[in-house]
Amino acid sequence: MFTPIIDSLFIFSIITPIIGFFVPKKSSCLICGAVSAGGYIISIAYLLHLLPQILTHPIRIPMENSAVSTSIMIDVPGSLMSLLALALGLFATIYSMRFMERDSGTPLYYSLLMAMITGIVGVSYSGDLFTLFIFWELMCITSYVLVGFRKNVKESVEAAIKYMLMSGIGSATILFGMSLLYGLTGTLNLPRIALSLRMGGGGPWLYASLGMLITGFGIKAAIVPLHVWLPDAHGTAPSPISAILSGVLIELAVFVICKLLFFIFPAIRVSWMEFFAIFAILNMMFGNITALLQSDVKRMLAYSSIAHIGYILIGISAGTKLGLTATLLHIFNHGLMKALAFLCIGAIIYRIGSKKLEDIAGVGRRMPITSTAFTIALLGLIGMPPLNGFISKLLLFMSCLDSGMLWLGILLIIFSAVSTGYYIRILKALIATPQDERLSDVKEAPIPILIPICCLAFLMILLGIWPDPILRFAEESSSWLMEVGRYA
């Protein structure tokens, strides 16, 4: 149909609930989880098999030019995003095999999760705006259902409604912006739009279209005046879903903004640098300062995602190749770090049943592996040297110096220091002495929950000590995004 990477996800997302219908209800969570994990593994294996070929020239499907010129373009920047999405999807699926065992309807849960990952992979590979919009809506609609999956809980229904209303406005705005762009150029194919805009100037309608597209994707990326849905949705969703929402979905919106800016609109580059610098500062300031006031750990991590979107925007505002590399690298690293943090707090919720900071005090003695991994995730989010968060923050700082915005780099360091305040509060709660007997019968999390946690912690340390492969991948991606001519 499209490409085996997307097809296997589609097929497995259809057969998972069918298998779940036939197996006994008691074991359906485990069996369906194992089946859908198979789909992710096939998809990752095929992507890794294609990777050497993609690095030299992108694969376009369909090969010939069809009447409506829609296409899927398997290229290097898309592979970076979809590798992250597929890996986190696999980890979240393995994790959910025990985490979701008390919920009903788990076969549909795996199916929706898989459809959401399909949407993310499709958006990162889409070669035209039509395909992008369809996969975008696939991802959005499944994510609404997943946020409100525990429909008997008051908070999760409320969070889902807030999320849907904001995100629905975003989708409509994206569609309106696309229609204006279509009216200006007569096509929706990305390289053709780029070529057509390079020939003739823009005018006010081009700016209106760009503004609508950035507003629409900015709602999903939680750029500050448009962020109100994020703490609710990420704070109340089931933990593996929060991990994917915070780790991939909001970064995907930033990735699409990067693709639009560097791919379609390089002609008006001068005007966006200060614009994004302002929003980067707003995001860092608001996210970090509000997170200091929280007592709910998941909400705190959600606000820290807003702050990290600010760090990611710094790379875009630098506007150079180094800045784009730093942005893509931080997208990848933040995905790993934030997913690990959400999975660890999920394991603690699984055992204790609370996400309040005072309730988890002293849990480190009872759950040593989870707490060690949580500590690694938090140190990575701060940007401590041996971990992968340090590499990307260093690159972001260097890109600021490179484009003559030293003040932005200094603000990055200051707000990183501010953010240490709330990460240390979580660390302090983990290593505190247990106050009462309430935690005395708490055990370490079960094996299916520990496997993804240990894998992610290992990846974080590995990419911190040896960042070469992922750094080269990000560099190659940014050079593809900067030079449209390579796609011709």
Add this chain to the structure above:
Amino acid sequence: MPSFSAYLACAITLYIIGLYCLVTKRNLIRLVMGVEILINAAHINFIAFSAYWVPGFIDPLARSIVIVSIGLAGCFGAVLLSFTVYAYRHYGTLDVRRMRELRG
């Protein structure tokens, strides 16, 4: 037949009406309608542009994106209305300003 800019003006007016509805109304079902109006504004724009480029020829790309998007808007409406039912069961009202469990 009205001119091309009349269609564009109509689409922009619909977009503003949709935003006005979303900002001022409190009933959840009216908010669903507001989002649908926003999406339909973009559809009108696409259909108007599809006949604009070459006179007498209608671009199939814009038609197909509108048909697919109508289906997606239907999915969106269905999911949002089903959550509206659950919200009514939990809160006993459809007023969005009463839904204030999550704060901070």
